[in-house]
Amino acid sequence: MLTRRQLVYLGYAGLGAVALRSVLAHAKTPQQTAVDFDVPPNSCDCHVHVFDPAIQPYAERRIYTPPTATIEELLDMQKALRLDRVVIVQPSVYRDDNKLTIEATKRLGNRARAVAVIGPSTTRTEIDEMHAAGVRGVRLNLETNVAGKFDADGAKALLDKTAKQLDGRGWHVQFYTRLDTIAALKDTFSQQPFPLVFDHFGRATAEGGVDQPHFDALLDLVKNGHAYVKISGAYRVSKNGPAFLDVKPLAEALVKANPDRLVWGSDWPHPNSDAGRHKPLTEISEPFPIDDGLVFNQFARWVPDAATRKQILVDNAAKLYDFPTPGS
Numbered sequence: 629m630l631t632r633r634q635l636v637y638l639g640y641a642g643l644g645a646v647a648l649r650s651v652l653a654h655a656k657t658p659q660q661t662a663v664d665f666d667v668p669p670n671s672c673d674c675h676v677h678v679f680d681p682a683i684q685p686y687a688e689r690r691i692y693t694p695p696t697a698t699i700e701e702l703l704d705m706q707k708a709l710r711l712d713r714v715v716i717v718q719p720s721v722y723r724d725d726n727k728l729t730i731e732a733t734k735r736l737g738n739r740a741r742a743v744a745v746i747g748p749s750t751t752r753t754e755i756d757e758m759h760a761a762g763v764r765g766v767r768l769n770l771e772t773n774v775a776g777k778f779d780a781d782g783a784k785a786l787l788d789k790t791a792k793q794l795d796g797r798g799w800h801v802q803f804y805t806r807l808d809t810i811a812a813l814k815d816t817f818s819q820q821p822f823p824l825v826f827d828h829f830g831r832a833t834a835e836g837g838v839d840q841p842h843f844d845a846l847l848d849l850v851k852n853g854h855a856y857v858k859i860s861g862a863y864r865v866s867k868n869g870p871a872f873l874d875v876k877p878l879a880e881a882l883v884k885a886n887p888d889r890l891v892w893g894s895d896w897p898h899p900n901s902d903a904g905r906h907k908p909l910t911e912i913s914e915p916f917p918i919d920d921g922l923v924f925n926q927f928a929r930w931v932p933d934a935a936t937r938k939q940i941l942v943d944n945a946a947k948l949y950d951f952p953t954p955g956s
Contacts, residue, residue, distance in 0.1 A: 661921035663710055665928035668938040672713035672945035675827065675860045675893025678702060679719065684728040686721045692904020692913040694721060697897035699732045705896055709924050715949055717743045717802070718767060719899065724750075726758065733762040741949040743767055743802055746793065755793065764949045765800040765825065766790065770809055778809060784816055791821050800824065800856070800948060806831045807842035814845045818854040823948060828861035828895070829882070834874040835867070838881045851885040856948060859930065859940075860893030862923055863916050870919050871926055879930035883940075890940045891948060892927055894920055 679686075679697045686693060706714060714736065718729045724745040733742040743765040744758055768790060770783040790801055800823035807830055810817070817824055830846040849855040859879050862872040882890055897915050904913030931937045945951065 660919045661925065663708075663921055664925050665937075666934070667710040668934075668942050670712050670946065670951070671710070671938075671941035672715065672891070672949070672951070673706065673709070673711050673894050673896070674715045674891040674945055674949070675717055675858055676702060676705075676714055676896045677719040677899060678716055678728055678732045679721065679897070679899075680728055683731060684722060684725070686909075687723045687725065689723065690721045690909065692721065692899070692901045692907070693909050693911065694719075694897070694899045694904075694915065695912050699735055702732070702896070703736075705894075705920060709894070709920060713739050713741075713945065713951060715741050715743060715893070715945070718745045720901065726763070730758065730761045730763065738952055741951065746790075748789065750793065752793075755797065759797055759799075763799070765802050766794070767802050767804070770803060770805050770813070778812070780812055783809075783813060787816065787820060794822055798822075798950065802827060804828065804831070807840070807846060810849070811842035811845035814849065817849060818852065820854075824849070824855040825891075825948070826855055826857050827893075828858060828864045829875070829878050830857055832865055832878050834862075834865050834872065834878060838877050843878075843881075847881060847885045850882060850889045853886065853889060856889045856891060856944070857882055858891055858893045859927070860891075861895040862926065863898070863918055864895070871922055873926070875926070876930050879927075883931055883936065887931075887936050887939055888944065891945050892940055894924065896920060 677697065678699060679694045680699070681696065702714065716729050716732050718726050722728060724747045726742070726744045729742050729744060733740045740762060742761070742763045744763045745767050746755065768786060770786065787801070794801070801820070802825040804827040810826065810830055826846065832840060832843050832846065836843070846857065850857055859882060862875045863869060865878070866872040866875045868874045898918045900913055900915050907913060928937065931940060946953070
């Protein structure tokens with residue numbers, strides 16, 4: 629059954645019957661498998677998104693249209709996975725307008741933090757306001773220049789500008805970037821004045837294994853304390869669903885390199901931007917049909933030691949995202 633917000637969105641977007649069926653089938657991907665390990669208190673999902681056109685319409689310049697994933701649905705997922713904390717990451721469909729991400733973070737209070745997108749014209753006052761709302765990091769895209777090619781000089785200039793914008797705030801900078809980019813900028817990354825965070829295993833592939841080109845650069849940055857890695861979005865680096873068992877060697881290598889520099893995330897609600905690249909924006913792009921409980925259970929297989937699991941789920945996340953200590 630459609631939620632009120634989904635009905636509002638259908639009216640907003642003028643979707644047809646095909647899109648309506650897509651919303652019915654995919655707007656809510658049920659968590660099917662129960663969590664089968666002890667999740668420590670204050671555990672954090674460090675990578676989720678919220679989509680709600682009833683609160684904030686999607687940007688006109690976007691490459692896909694996701695189904696809604698509301699604040700209420702996020703809380704339901706958190707409850708199912710026995711998680712107490714969450715980091716809401718600004719999705720591309722809202723570009724650099726962080727309204728909904730900040731609204732969700734404010735509504736969830738001390739259990740939530742956010743990662744925003746800022747532009748070259750974002751002011752210090754605006755960044756201070758975002759900090760007060762719970763933002764503790766920004767997303768950057770280092771992949772290409774206007775010609776579609778990797779631009780190392782442009783990437784370095786962007787990092788320098790961001791360092792000036794974030795001066796003194798303790799925020800981190802997050803990247804969804806490829807291993808070859810990480811290797812090309814390894815020396816630059818190691819010299820940054822802010823924490824670095826690489827999403828989704830640094831986009832290593834499970835098929836490539838621990839010996840794939842440039843994975844060693846990621847391991848070195850983690851080992852030397854220059855970067856965090858989100859062991860998240862296993863379905864983005866593996867084709868071996870639904871449990872993505874072949875991701876385990878990558879996770880184990882990262883844990884061995886430095887468990888102090890790892891956090892975990894679900895990437896809920898699993899948006900699939902590629903599905904929308906060849907569709908009109910009036911059609912919903914179906915998310916990946918992920919069993920969140922099953923995938924979360926794999927984390928306990930990647931990290932069998934309970935103390936290390938707590939370190940990743942609780943302690944590292946609390947440090948990186950500036951969560952309050954219990955009782956404060």
